[in-house]
Amino acid sequence: MNIEHLKLFVRLAATNNISLAGQELGLSPAVSSAHINKLEQSLGVRLVHRTTRKVSLTEEGVAFLPHAEEVLSTVETARASVGVGSTTPSGTLRVTAPASFGRLHIVPALKGFLTQYPELTIDFRFSDNIVDLVEGGFDVAIRDAELKDSTLIARKLATDRRIVCASPEYLSKFGAPETPSELSNHQCVQLVGLESWTFVTSQGKETIKAKGVLRTDNGDAMRDACIDGLGLAINSTWSVYKQLKEGTLVQVLEDYPLDSDVAIWVVYPSSRLLAPKVRAFIDYFTEFYGSPPYWEC
Structure with a gap:
């Protein structure tokens, strides 16, 4: 399979011309037409x-198409590893991320990232589904979940950090629980898959079954319902740090x-060499978030 044919096919897919x-x-x-014909003939x-x-x-x-892009990325990385060609990040970087985290903490950083790496283009897909x-x-x-796939490399x-929050309106009406066991007397906004809340106490771990009138599969909806006084909820600090500062939670x-x-992880397939564009993404966002991350400051 000819690498130049693959390059042309990837550009054709982007330009439709x-x-x-x-x-x-x-x-x-x-x-160009002959190259595409030869590629089709080689694949049948x-x-x-x-x-x-x-x-x-x-x-x-x-x-x-995605396999052609992967082959080109691997060739680029292999050449760079032996000092051939440019190691400047270039090409298209395809990223998938959870919708809420992406909107709050990736999109605001993209201007600076693309300014630093002007030869890159980014194809982002925001979805809460694991792809x-x-x-x-x-x-x-x-x-932003525990990693169970051993075929992935994670950084x-x-x-x-996740915490239990409530709105001032809710607390003024019903008071604040002083121990985990008191949650049985409160309304809890439940996130699908996170109905059991486990706390670390001086006597060991204590698990509470959350109960309430609202259950949702969307973290933003859970946070907003909590702000509106519908109950207590578990939220990641990256999702509610502004509301905590403002006092609405x-x-x-x-x-x-x-x-x-x-934790917040960046993962990539173990079968794929670490291309310059992937290394640039990891390094930039690690520095951008900081340690501790800015939402904890």
């Missing part, structure tokens, strides 16, 4: 729909920390 993609790589329209499938106005990827072309990095063609993923970006049960072994 064979002539333009070829021009970017210094190829004539005739040579049709990758591109051609019309008089434009080209588009076939279903097979869409499926092949397959290899199948999805992603370079890295941000995870810790920041801590993810108050931490309770400060003497009883939650038993939670989570």
